[in-house]
Amino acid sequence: MLNTISRYMPLLFAIMVFTMIFQFVESHWPQPAFIAALLTAIHSIAWYIAAAAILGWLVLLLGWLHAHDELPRFLQLRPLMDILDRLTNKQAVEEGFEKQDTATFIDAKSLSEALKQRVIGQNTVCDDIAAQIRRRLALSQRGKPVGVFLFAGPPGTGKTYLAKILAKELERPLLHLDMTQFSAGSHSLSQLLGMNKGYVGSDTYGKLTSGLQDTPNAVVLLDEIEKAHPDVLKAFLTAWNDGFITERSDSNQISTASAIFILTSNAGTQRLSEISIQFAQEPDAMREAAVNTLREAHFAPEVLNRIDRIFVFQPFKGLDIARVTALEIEDMIHGYGLEVADQGIDPDIILTLMARYQKLGKLGSSRDLIRAIEEQLADSLIEAKKAGHPKIKLQIDSEQRISAQAVTRPPTRE
Numbered sequence: 566m567l568n569t570i571s572r573y574m575p576l577l578f579a580i581m582v583f584t585m586i587f588q589f590v591e592s593h594w595p596q597p598a599f600i601a602a603l604l605t606a607i608h609s610i611a612w613y614i615a616a617a618a619i620l621g622w623l624v625l626l627l628g629w630l631h632a633h634d635e636l637p638r639f640l641q642l643r644p645l646m647d648i649l650d651r652l653t654n655k656q657a658v659e660e661g662f663e664k665q666d667t668a669t670f671i672d673a674k675s676l677s678e679a680l681k682q683r684v685i686g687q688n689t690v691c692d693d694i695a696a697q698i699r700r701r702l703a704l705s706q707r708g709k710p711v712g713v714f715l716f717a718g719p720p721g722t723g724k725t726y727l728a729k730i731l732a733k734e735l736e737r738p739l740l741h742l743d744m745t746q747f748s749a750g751s752h753s754l755s756q757l758l759g760m761n762k763g764y765v766g767s768d769t770y771g772k773l774t775s776g777l778q779d780t781p782n783a784v785v786l787l788d789e790i791e792k793a794h795p796d797v798l799k800a801f802l803t804a805w806n807d808g809f810i811t812e813r814s815d816s817n818q819i820s821t822a823s824a825i826f827i828l829t830s831n832a833g834t835q836r837l838s839e840i841s842i843q844f845a846q847e848p849d850a851m852r853e854a855a856v857n858t859l860r861e862a863h864f865a866p867e868v869l870n871r872i873d874r875i876f877v878f879q880p881f882k883g884l885d886i887a888r889v890t891a892l893e894i895e896d897m898i899h900g901y902g903l904e905v906a907d908q909g910i911d912p913d914i915i916l917t918l919m920a921r922y923q924k925l926g927k928l929g930s931s932r933d934l935i936r937a938i939e940e941q942l943a944d945s946l947i948e949a950k951k952a953g954h955p956k957i958k959l960q961i962d963s964e965q966r967i968s969a970q971a972v973t974r975p976p977t978r979e
């Protein structure tokens with residue numbers, strides 16, 4: 566538009582000059598009224614168009630001067646610029662900010678659903694921990710870990726397992742520390758936090774300090790915390806309260822503020838099982854009773870006071886053990902790079918395993934049973950794998966021998 570007007574600018578000026586001359590002539594030698602009115606109208610239209618064009622040019626000129634930094638200071642728009650535009654790349658900051666937002670606001674519902682898919686019979690715990698983590702990630706306190714959680718309850722109910730699955734679902738690395746290995750005082754501290762300067766081994770970091778330095782957002786699993794030496798517990802209390810832990814070889818402070826700490830404990834098992842059933846519908850009352858039980862079981866009180874939340878695991882009910890058994894068989898078969906066909910596990914296998922599990926009593930670990938059937942199966946699984954059968958089914962004979970059979974043909978080779 567501006568371009569077209571500009572092109573006809575000489576013509577506009579010519580019209581303006583002509584009409585002006587005519588108006589001058591007319592004021593001295595009057596002409597018929599309608600010609601005078603027509604020429605006056607043409608004159609004013611030409612003026613409006615020319616004025617619009619001149620304004621347009623001015624705006625363009627100012628824009629060009631501004632873009633090329635040629636504008637006098639008082640005309641510059643700089644003072645109104647966003648600080649971020651002036652000092653950094655605002656767009657990049659905006660994009661990063663959006664991403665960070667989605668990273669801290671996780672969807673508690675889909676997290677708890679994902680956990681329940683793998684962890685059987687602990688639905689309340691799964692819902693509760695997903696909600697806790699969501700809340701704590703959104704409102705993280707400065708200089709404190711995201712959370713310090715305790716998983717308490719009978720052995721073999723999935724405490725360690727849930728911690729591992731949780732790390733996987735949160736896409737955080739898992740730093741698994743088996744506290745039974747840290748039951749001796751000073752030796753354990755050196756293993757965790759490194760050797761003091763001048764001692765043999767002071768050139769390498771401790772397990773905890775090196776782990777957190779490499780992956781500050783790890784899920785730190787302190788498995789069977791009641792087995793740890795009191796000095797080790799004291800070191801963890803400092804880590805949780807100060808928001809950092811000191812590597813002893815070079816006094817480097819390593820942040821614990823992005824980590825999630827999960828402690829597991831089998832202390833007070835019998836009473837905790839009862840409590841988890843008695844208060845199944847009252848989570849707050851359950852936690853209170855659990856704290857008292859753990860205190861009575863001589864669980865370190867200072868640790869108990871510092872824990873953000875306790876989750877009480879329930880003993881398995883009904884078909885839960887059958888479900889766990891089936892999942893474990895599936896996992897073991899996945900370990901060989903094979904798949905279980907739909908309904909590929911003979912129900913008698915599950916029933917036999919459950920009977921053995923019950924015979925072993927409460928302390929019996931399902932892992933041992935799975936290991937036992939793995940021994941029986943290993944050869945036929947390796948055969949199936951070698952032959953390229955992806956899907957298998959498991960059968961049991963009258964002498965309780967379990968075997969694997971392929972259900973699909975091997976892929977035809979060209």
Ligand SMILES: Nc1ncnc2c1ncn2[C@@H]1O[C@H](COP(=O)(O)OP(=O)(O)O)[C@@H](O)[C@H]1O
Nearest residue numbers: 683684685720721722723724725726889893931
């Ligand atoms: N609730 C559960 N859901 C699914 N599998 C489970 C569950 N509990 C135990 N398991 C299986 O048993 C194994 C041992 O459980 P674990 O988590 O070590 O028990 P805990 O730490 O409570 O003593 C796990 O690796 C898992 O395969």
Ligand SMILES: [Mg+2]
Nearest residue numbers: 724725788829
């Ligand atoms: Mg465990």
